[in-house]
Structure formats: C-alpha cells, structure tokens
Amino acid sequence: MNTPPLYRQLANHYLDAIRSGTLKTGERLPSIRLMMEKHAVSLSTAVQVCRELEDYGVLEARPRSGNYIRQPDTLPRPAPTTSAPALDTRAYVGIHEQVCAVLKASQRATIKVNFASAYCAPQLYPLKTLQDNMIKALRYDACLLGTAGGACGNSALRNILARRALASKTHLASERIVITNGATEAINLALRAVTRPGDTVAVESPTFYGLLQILESLNLRVLEVPASAHTGLNLQALQRLLQGPERVKALIVIPNLQNPLGSIMPDANKARLVKLCAEHDTVLIEDDTYGDLVDTEQPLSTLKHWDSTDNVIYCASLNKTLAPGMRLGWISAGKWHDRVEMLKHTQSRGCEALSQLAASAFMKTPSYERYLRRLRKTLTVQREQMSAAITRYFPIGTSVTHPQGGTLLWVELPSRHSSMTFFHDALKAGIQISPGDIFSNARRFDHFVRIGCGAPYSPRVDEALQTLGRILKNQG
Amino acid sequence: MNTPPLYRQLANHYLDAIRSGTLKTGERLPSIRLMMEKHAVSLSTAVQVCRELEDYGVLEARPRSGNYIRQPDTLPRPAPTTSAPALDTRAYVGIHEQVCAVLKASQRATIKVNFASAYCAPQLYPLKTLQDNMIKALRYDACLLGTAGGACGNSALRNILARRALASKTHLASERIVITNGATEAINLALRAVTRPGDTVAVESPTFYGLLQILESLNLRVLEVPASAHTGLNLQALQRLLQGPERVKALIVIPNLQNPLGSIMPDANKARLVKLCAEHDTVLIEDDTYGDLVDTEQPLSTLKHWDSTDNVIYCASLNKTLAPGMRLGWISAGKWHDRVEMLKHTQSRGCEALSQLAASAFMKTPSYERYLRRLRKTLTVQREQMSAAITRYFPIGTSVTHPQGGTLLWVELPSRHSSMTFFHDALKAGIQISPGDIFSNARRFDHFVRIGCGAPYSPRVDEALQTLGRILKNQG
Incomplete structure (x- = not known):
C-alpha cells in the first residue's frame, strides 16, 4: 500500500x-x-x-x-450492543428533531404563501383524469376492495414503469420492481437491505432533509460529500472519502435535479460515480424522483444505466410528477430484490391497488407524455419568474440556482444572514420557506434557503417575495 | 436474591x-x-x-x-457489529423462507378451494358502501389526490377509532393514534420503537407466522411462550421466562381471538399479564385485529384497558373486519408516540387519504355496528358448519378448536400426520391450507393445520373437506 x-x-x-x-x-x-x-x-x-x-x-x-x-452527527456513534440497557436516545435527537421543529412552527402559523413545498400546485396535476380512472376501476371490479394485493404491487404498473425506464436507457425487469409507499419507503427498504444499524452511509451535501431523517431513524451514521449546483456530487471528495479509513456501506445520490441543488450530473460523472462505488464495494442508491421533470425532450440517463455490476439500487416516485396524494414509489433492487421483497412484505405488505390501477391506466396512454411535457414547460416559466423576482427583491449578494427543471430554487443569501432567523421572520409574515440549515447534519447551509416554485406566479406570490426581500434587508 | x-x-x-x-x-x-x-x-x-x-x-x-x-431461531444470535464485513445472512433464512416456500408452492398450484386465508369471502364485506364512499369523496374534494396527508392520518378516522375503543373500555387519545398500512406496519413500528436488533422479543406459541416474519426481518430474537386454545398465553410459562436470565424487551400478544388458536384471555389473565410485563419492564404489544369479530354483544376488554403504567402499545387493523383491499391499521403507542410518529414519517409517510375517508364515512354511521353484528353471526354459522364437517371427514383423533368468533379453526391431527406432507398433498388436489409448521420458529406444530372459515359453506367447500379427510386417511 x-x-x-x-x-x-x-x-x-x-x-x-x-x-x-x-x-x-x-x-x-x-x-x-x-x-x-x-x-x-x-x-x-x-x-x-x-x-x-x-x-x-x-x-x-x-x-x-x-x-x-463538531462531532455528534458525523463521527462514528458507538455501535448498538445488546447488553445496553436502554434505548439509544440519540435516535431521538438531531436532524429529525430540528426538521420537526421547523414543520411544527409552520403548522402553528397561519400560512398565506408556502414556498416550502417541493410539490407542484394541485391544479398542475392531472387530478380529474386520475379521479375518473379511480371511479372506473372501482366500478369495473366490484371485489377490488375485498382482496389484498401481492407484496410487489400491480403488474400492469410495474410493466409500464419498466417500459418507461427504457427511454432513459435503463433496464429494469418488471418482475423485479417493487411498488412502494413513495420514494421514502423505497429508500428505506434499500437501506434496510444493505446496511445494519451503526453502518456508515454517505450522502450529498446539501441533500433533502427527508433522507437525513430516514438515515437517523435507521441509526445509520452519515458522512456528507460536497455537491455543487452545476454537476452535483463532488467526485474527488467522494474518492478521498472512499479511500479513507471509514467503510462506507452505501451512498445515496439524486443524479437528476438534485434536491435542493437542482444539479444534473454529466454522463461522464455518472459513469465514473458508478465505477467508483463498485470499486469500493459501496452500494449506490439512486433516487430518481425528479428525473421526469428535467426540461428536455430526451430523458437523461440514470445511474442505473451505467451500472454493469448490479451495484445500483434504483428508487423513484410518482409523487412529484403525477399526484402527491397517491403514495406511489418503486424500487428496483437487482440482486437485493428478494431481500427487499421480504422487507416490504414484513414492513407494510403490498400497496393498495386503486392508486396503482388509476396511475397505470393514465400512464399507458400517450396523454401521459403530453401531460409531462406541458408540466415541464409550465414549471420552467414559473422558475424563471420566481428567479427574476428573487434577484429583484432580495439583497445584493444573493445568488440563485438555475436548474434545468423541477420546482426548486436554492438561494444563497449574503453570509451575514441566518436561514433560521429568516425562516421565523418569514413565518410571522405568513410565508413558509425551507431554511438551508436542515439540508445537512453538519448545518453547513445556514445562509441558504430553498424556495419552491410549484405554484403559478401571481400577484400574491410576487408580494410574498417582496416581503421576504424586505425581511432580509431589515436583517442586514 | x-x-x-x-x-x-x-x-x-x-x-x-x-x-x-x-x-x-x-x-x-x-x-x-x-x-x-x-x-x-x-x-x-x-x-x-x-x-x-x-x-x-x-x-x-x-x-x-x-x-x-435446536438452536438458530431461539438462542441469542451474536449482536451485529459494525466491523462485520458482510450482511447478516441469517436474516435471509429461517421462518420467512419457509413461509415463502409455502406461499410460492400455493401460487404455482391451481387452487380450487382456499382454506389458508384469514379473510372473509369478499361478498361478506361492505364493498359497495365503501366504493360509493370513495366515489363520493373523490367527487367532493377535487384536490384530494393533489395534496399529501399528514404522517398520523385522517383526524376524523382517528376520532372514530378512539370513540369506538371506549366500548371496550379502552382510552386511546385520538391525537396519539397513528394510521398505518395495516396491523403489519403498526407492529413493525411498535417493535422499531422499543427494540434494537439483537434484542429478545417473546411471542405466543403458536402464533401468526406474519409476526414471526416481522421479527426475523428486524433481526430480533424470538422466544416462544406456550398458549392454549382456551385462555391463550400461559402466564406461568411467561413468568418463568421473565424471571429467567434472558432480558425480554417486548412481548406480542393477541388477547382476543388469537391467530391461530382463536383463544380469548379471561379478564383476570389480561390484568395479570399487563402487571407482569410492567413489573419486568417488558413492553406489551397488543394486536387487537380480531377484537371486533368476537361473537358477543358487549365488546371484550383489551390489554390496554388494564394498563395503568402506559406499558402497552395498542395495534389493530380494519383489514379483516372491513376490507382486505384497504390497508388500514392503527397504533396507539402512548409514551412512545413521538418516536412512532417519527418512524412512520421516515418509513412510509402518511397513508393515502381516500381509504381513510371511505372507512370513516361508513364507521360513523349506525350501519357499521349493524354490519359487524351480521358479519359475526354469519361467521359463527360458517365456523360451526366447517367444524362439523371436519369432525365428520377427518380421521379419528382429530380435534378442532371452537373459538368464540373470527374465521379460523386450529385443527390438531393425530400425531402421526405431518402438516407439511398434508399441505403438499392437498395442493395437488387444488386445496390450500396453512400447515401448522409455520406457526412457530421451533416447528412445534407439525401435526396441526389452520383452516379458514371465511367463505360461506357450499357443496364445493364440503367436497374439499371430504377430499382433505381422504388425503389424511390415505396417509395414516
């Protein structure tokens, strides 16, 4: 050596x-x-x-x-031992607690404008079609609610998902797809399949706080690898980490439209990332929840596409693209499929059939692709309007990402600002934002804020952004 | 000492x-x-x-x-350590594998009559009402599918569940109920809240194989406490166990209509059980999935009713009583509520709203109680017919339980019979049964078989039971 x-x-x-x-x-x-x-x-x-x-x-x-x-979130916690008499109370503190505090403060407030959501406004989703499909499915099969489905989910939906993946050059065998309660459950299952409590898992930094909460709930140690708004995960930093003393069991990456950065990994980086993880025997868990929202005609490649050694677990969801009220995610776990199927069965059994039927009835028609195209265009307009307003109203020194799709802007404030103070002041004005502080266990992003652009631009939105700008200027 | x-x-x-x-x-x-x-x-x-x-x-x-x-399922497994290089492959073997083998053999066969299900026949459930309620809910709220629900579930449903619990003298605060994907997820969350991998959990023996699968998937060690078809869990055996060297973190009990025994714990036993667990700091996890199927006018007490120290976690489900196709369970975790809420949020987020709305719209009407009364009467008739036929057709020396409700009969065959052989021979004749062998990690019940009485008695059912009797006689 x-x-x-x-x-x-x-x-x-x-x-x-x-x-x-x-x-x-x-x-x-x-x-x-x-x-x-x-x-x-x-x-x-x-x-x-x-x-x-x-x-x-x-x-x-x-x-x-x-x-x-700083220590607690990032250095090895002692492994749980069976002789320890009490519960690991560290599971109760940390990032989940902070995220909850943020969400509960929001619930107590009277929210007039919500920029904290990553969803689109309800009217942008094909709700009428999905409702009609549900009603049709209920009428068609009188026994639909009378029988339990299998653990892996509806086979028509799994077929459609496998076929659609082909467009991004991704081969998912439909019989090895498991339908889950959203991407949350998919990632949960992936982690349960390949790690044990006390293991170390790497994530991008910043990353979606929901991932950090999942990791905390599973008693996994988190290492954060820097990511940029342009090309996503910093591969050099990752390489250093993987060559370091700490065994990294898994890495979770959102390659297309990272949350919150909106970054897209170039194909060359995707290929290198997949290779690097395989070389170090680090399971790569891909979250492709936002892939369909990338504003291109030709779908981008996934990490799974570059995976020749079956070392990538692919997770995704219809939650952001189709309907937040239907809990539909999926996982394709390759060689871990049997284990994931077992964990799904013992964790929550198969998902309800109705949403799966309604979604697949829509997704098998050409209308679905048309709908997605329209949605992407709408979001691009909304992002541009929001971005322009932020530039206009926020203090000099603010910078905003320009993602190639999706609903999220990642806003860097001048460093004198604290996102937590900003968050609380905004709440008082009835405006909800996501403070940067919750996107890292290491609290690296306190002068950042995530702004959701899911709602059509309106005078109310404009006024709320003006108010946010005023709050920041008063703080400055 | x-x-x-x-x-x-x-x-x-x-x-x-x-x-x-x-x-x-x-x-x-x-x-x-x-x-x-x-x-x-x-x-x-x-x-x-x-x-x-x-x-x-x-x-x-x-x-x-x-x-x-015999060792693997019952003696302490070495605690998982972070330095271990590979996954604990023991998680892949054991009871789950055996249950899967049984289920997969059934899937490959052409099933004419299914006695393996614990569900009622679909036509016994109020499917039309539930479907109408779903359609109404979809039409009433155009945005229903467009917004995500909270982690704890629909508050109207939680209120109804808390109010209904009062009838069995059980106080569940509605704001501390979490709606889950069936009782499976409820029990999963309860175990995740109070144990860590490697901990020991006790169960009744025999018990529902699904519980054993959950325990295996969470890397928990299982100790089995004998239970009888009359009064359920053997409290003396439990006491001996709790006084023994092994620290028992939790105990899962189905006090009313135990699966597969159909036993009902007398009130005095319930009280003593709750006290015993509290004294030994063993969390008591109650599965009350079958409580509403007990054929009495006055609901029986739950374990939670006897719980003065907040040491009982109450889990239940509408899966067997209302609709197998709606994944509706719930958990009331008392002092562990915050942790359970966190785990639910990070495991699968809140459940879909539609089923919750449809169920609560029905459950708030007096029709629900009328429906349950009718269902109980129907099941009592079905159980009696099935029981009589088993006595008639099965070999001398067979004994059958006479549970006070529910859909399950637990049949003891003369000891020369093997339930696994019986299971495979029955499959060849197109009849599915649940072999006793899967109801214990210790494989104690190989000459038992569980027979579901969820379907109305018919010539086809009669003929199938005759065939089963013939198979057994040929084996003898």
Whole structure:
C-alpha cells in the first residue's frame, strides 16, 4: 500500500484526535497559520487538511472566528450492543428533531404563501383524469376492495414503469420492481437491505432533509460529500472519502435535479460515480424522483444505466410528477430484490391497488407524455419568474440556482444572514420557506434557503417575495 | 436474591451448554432417565428441566426418539457489529423462507378451494358502501389526490377509532393514534420503537407466522411462550421466562381471538399479564385485529384497558373486519408516540387519504355496528358448519378448536400426520391450507393445520373437506 499524501496523514491525525476526544466538540481547530508552523507544512497542505476534515463533516466554519470541531452527527456513534440497557436516545435527537421543529412552527402559523413545498400546485396535476380512472376501476371490479394485493404491487404498473425506464436507457425487469409507499419507503427498504444499524452511509451535501431523517431513524451514521449546483456530487471528495479509513456501506445520490441543488450530473460523472462505488464495494442508491421533470425532450440517463455490476439500487416516485396524494414509489433492487421483497412484505405488505390501477391506466396512454411535457414547460416559466423576482427583491449578494427543471430554487443569501432567523421572520409574515440549515447534519447551509416554485406566479406570490426581500434587508 | 429452584439451575446449566456450543444443534439431550441418574434428581425435576428448555424453544421432540437440540431461531444470535464485513445472512433464512416456500408452492398450484386465508369471502364485506364512499369523496374534494396527508392520518378516522375503543373500555387519545398500512406496519413500528436488533422479543406459541416474519426481518430474537386454545398465553410459562436470565424487551400478544388458536384471555389473565410485563419492564404489544369479530354483544376488554403504567402499545387493523383491499391499521403507542410518529414519517409517510375517508364515512354511521353484528353471526354459522364437517371427514383423533368468533379453526391431527406432507398433498388436489409448521420458529406444530372459515359453506367447500379427510386417511 502506498503511503497516503501528507495532507491526508495530517487529516487522519486530527480525525483520530477528534475520535479519541482529545479535540472536543466546540473546540477550535488550530488555525491554518498555526498548522503550518506546528507541522512544518505548506499553506496548500494546511488548507487541504481543513478541506479534508470539512469533507468528513467534523468542522464547523464560523465566519471571522475559525474552524470549530463538531462531532455528534458525523463521527462514528458507538455501535448498538445488546447488553445496553436502554434505548439509544440519540435516535431521538438531531436532524429529525430540528426538521420537526421547523414543520411544527409552520403548522402553528397561519400560512398565506408556502414556498416550502417541493410539490407542484394541485391544479398542475392531472387530478380529474386520475379521479375518473379511480371511479372506473372501482366500478369495473366490484371485489377490488375485498382482496389484498401481492407484496410487489400491480403488474400492469410495474410493466409500464419498466417500459418507461427504457427511454432513459435503463433496464429494469418488471418482475423485479417493487411498488412502494413513495420514494421514502423505497429508500428505506434499500437501506434496510444493505446496511445494519451503526453502518456508515454517505450522502450529498446539501441533500433533502427527508433522507437525513430516514438515515437517523435507521441509526445509520452519515458522512456528507460536497455537491455543487452545476454537476452535483463532488467526485474527488467522494474518492478521498472512499479511500479513507471509514467503510462506507452505501451512498445515496439524486443524479437528476438534485434536491435542493437542482444539479444534473454529466454522463461522464455518472459513469465514473458508478465505477467508483463498485470499486469500493459501496452500494449506490439512486433516487430518481425528479428525473421526469428535467426540461428536455430526451430523458437523461440514470445511474442505473451505467451500472454493469448490479451495484445500483434504483428508487423513484410518482409523487412529484403525477399526484402527491397517491403514495406511489418503486424500487428496483437487482440482486437485493428478494431481500427487499421480504422487507416490504414484513414492513407494510403490498400497496393498495386503486392508486396503482388509476396511475397505470393514465400512464399507458400517450396523454401521459403530453401531460409531462406541458408540466415541464409550465414549471420552467414559473422558475424563471420566481428567479427574476428573487434577484429583484432580495439583497445584493444573493445568488440563485438555475436548474434545468423541477420546482426548486436554492438561494444563497449574503453570509451575514441566518436561514433560521429568516425562516421565523418569514413565518410571522405568513410565508413558509425551507431554511438551508436542515439540508445537512453538519448545518453547513445556514445562509441558504430553498424556495419552491410549484405554484403559478401571481400577484400574491410576487408580494410574498417582496416581503421576504424586505425581511432580509431589515436583517442586514 | 433467592437461589433458583433446582430444575431451573439445571435448565440454565443446559442452556449455557447450548449457548457455548458444548451441546450442538441436532444433538440429543440426555434422556430423562439419564438426567435423573447424572444429576441425582427426581423424575419430576428432570421433567421440569425438559419443559423449561422447551419453553426456551431449544428442544425439538422427535416421537419415539427423544429430545434434540435446536438452536438458530431461539438462542441469542451474536449482536451485529459494525466491523462485520458482510450482511447478516441469517436474516435471509429461517421462518420467512419457509413461509415463502409455502406461499410460492400455493401460487404455482391451481387452487380450487382456499382454506389458508384469514379473510372473509369478499361478498361478506361492505364493498359497495365503501366504493360509493370513495366515489363520493373523490367527487367532493377535487384536490384530494393533489395534496399529501399528514404522517398520523385522517383526524376524523382517528376520532372514530378512539370513540369506538371506549366500548371496550379502552382510552386511546385520538391525537396519539397513528394510521398505518395495516396491523403489519403498526407492529413493525411498535417493535422499531422499543427494540434494537439483537434484542429478545417473546411471542405466543403458536402464533401468526406474519409476526414471526416481522421479527426475523428486524433481526430480533424470538422466544416462544406456550398458549392454549382456551385462555391463550400461559402466564406461568411467561413468568418463568421473565424471571429467567434472558432480558425480554417486548412481548406480542393477541388477547382476543388469537391467530391461530382463536383463544380469548379471561379478564383476570389480561390484568395479570399487563402487571407482569410492567413489573419486568417488558413492553406489551397488543394486536387487537380480531377484537371486533368476537361473537358477543358487549365488546371484550383489551390489554390496554388494564394498563395503568402506559406499558402497552395498542395495534389493530380494519383489514379483516372491513376490507382486505384497504390497508388500514392503527397504533396507539402512548409514551412512545413521538418516536412512532417519527418512524412512520421516515418509513412510509402518511397513508393515502381516500381509504381513510371511505372507512370513516361508513364507521360513523349506525350501519357499521349493524354490519359487524351480521358479519359475526354469519361467521359463527360458517365456523360451526366447517367444524362439523371436519369432525365428520377427518380421521379419528382429530380435534378442532371452537373459538368464540373470527374465521379460523386450529385443527390438531393425530400425531402421526405431518402438516407439511398434508399441505403438499392437498395442493395437488387444488386445496390450500396453512400447515401448522409455520406457526412457530421451533416447528412445534407439525401435526396441526389452520383452516379458514371465511367463505360461506357450499357443496364445493364440503367436497374439499371430504377430499382433505381422504388425503389424511390415505396417509395414516
């Protein structure tokens, strides 16, 4: 084995110090200058050490003050042992608690405009068609509610999903698809199939807080890998991580329209990512929930497309594209299919038939593709209008992503702003936003905010954005 | 601490020998006579030792051959450790595999008459009313499919469930009820809330194989406590177990119409059971799925009713009583409510609204109670007809339970019969039954069979039972 480069040796030195408790949470890391002196290294090495530690999520940068050690969410928790007398109370705290606090504050408030949702406005979904399909299905089969379905779901729907995947050059065998209660259950099953409590799973940073909640609920340790709004996951950072001391059991990636970044991984990156994970025996869990919302005529490739070793578990959902009120997701787990089928059966049995029938009746017609095209165009207009208004109303120094589809904008505020303060002030004005703080266990994104563009632009939306801009300027 | 009685000291001695591998799976336990000689104990002590070991599920009695050690399902598995490189493959084998083999054999066969189902025949359910309610709900709220519901479920339904529980003297606060995908998910959530992989959970023996599959999927160790068709769980055996060396984290009990026994626990036993569990800090998980099918005018008490220390988690389902095609269960987890809500949210999010609306629209009318009364009467007739036919057609020495409600008969065949052989022979004749073998990890019930009485008695049913009788007589 080659000696690791100097910066990694030094980073490991500090990681050990943090793990052993020599450097404690809240303590300041030696400054770059001190590090250079102490270890007789160059500026660039010292900077790389900090970046490495940042990639491990053990540093919290405080503006004008330096880097501080943060521990709980990112360093190995002791593995649960059967002799331990009490429940692991750490499962009760952390990101889930914070997300709940955010959601509960929102529920207590009177919301006039909601920018926190990733869904489209209800009127953009083909609700009438789906309702008609449901009524038809109920009338057609008098026994529909009288019999339980199989654990894997309706075979017509599974066939359609497998056929549609072909368009993005993805081969999913329909008999190895399991219909789930949304992508949430799909990812849950994928993680239960390939990890055990205490294992380490990597995610993009920032990432959808719902994923972080799932990981916390399964007692999995989370490592965050930086991602950019342009090309998504930083492959160099990932490679460093996978070559590091920590065994990473799985990695969850949203390759197309990442939530919240809206990034799309270039094909070359997708290919490299899949290869990298296979090489390190890290299971790659792909969440393709937003793929159908990419504003292109030709569907983008999935990670699964590049997977020649059956190391990618594909998860997706119709929740955002078809109807939030129908809990329809699916998973294609390849060699883990039998285990996923067992877990699905013992976790919640097969999904109800009605939604599956209504969805497949619509999806098998050409209207579905037409509907999707229309939806994508509408969302593009909405995103552009919202983006322009944010640029207009928010303080100078604000920057907004320009995703190629979907409903989400990721807004970086000037660094003096705190998204949690912004969130609470906005709530008081009846406006709900998603504070950046909940998109990372390491709380790296406190001066970011996620803005949903699912609703058509209107004077009310415009006024709400103006109000948000005013709130920020008053804070500044 | 008092010295344990001699039989328990000896039993612990053998348990240690099994745990340490000194006595291996498949090896024969010293005979009663040898044990008496070797340890200089009385006959009754030696017998008690065997009974104790049997209660721990480590003995397999082979007729005319003696007691053999069985290990995998009942003795502590090594706790999962993070350093282990591979998945715990033991999660892939065992009871789930056997249940699957049984179900898959059934799927391959052409089934003419199905006695394996615990459901009623579809025509016994109020399907037309539920369908009409669904259609009304879809027409009433154009946005129903366009918005996602909360994690806890529809509040009208939760109110009705809390109000209905009052009839069985059970106080469930509606705001602390979580609607789940059937009782399967409810029990899954209860177990995830109070145990960790490797923990020990006790169940009744025999018990519904679905519970054993859930426990296996969660990597929980199972101890089986004998139960009788009359009063259910054997409290003395439970007490011995709870006083034993093994920490029992939770106990799952079906107090009213146990599956497969059909037993009903007397109130005094319910009270004692609840007290016993509280004293030993063992969480009591109650599955009340069949409570509404008890053929009495006055609902029976639940375990939750006797619970003064908030140590009982109440789970139930509308799956058997209202509609198998609607996945509606619920859980009232008391002090674990917040954790259960979190787990539900991260496992599958809130359930779809439509079924909840349709069910609550029906359940709030007096028709629901009338429907249940009618259903109970119908099932009583069906059970009696089936029971009479089994007595008529099956070999001498067969005995059948006489449960006070529900759809299930538990049939004990003369001990020379094997339920697995019976199962396969019946399949060849197009008849599906549930072999007793799958109702225990310890495979204690191989000469039992569960017969479902959900379908109205008919010449076809009669003929099928005749065929089953003929098959058994040919085997004998």
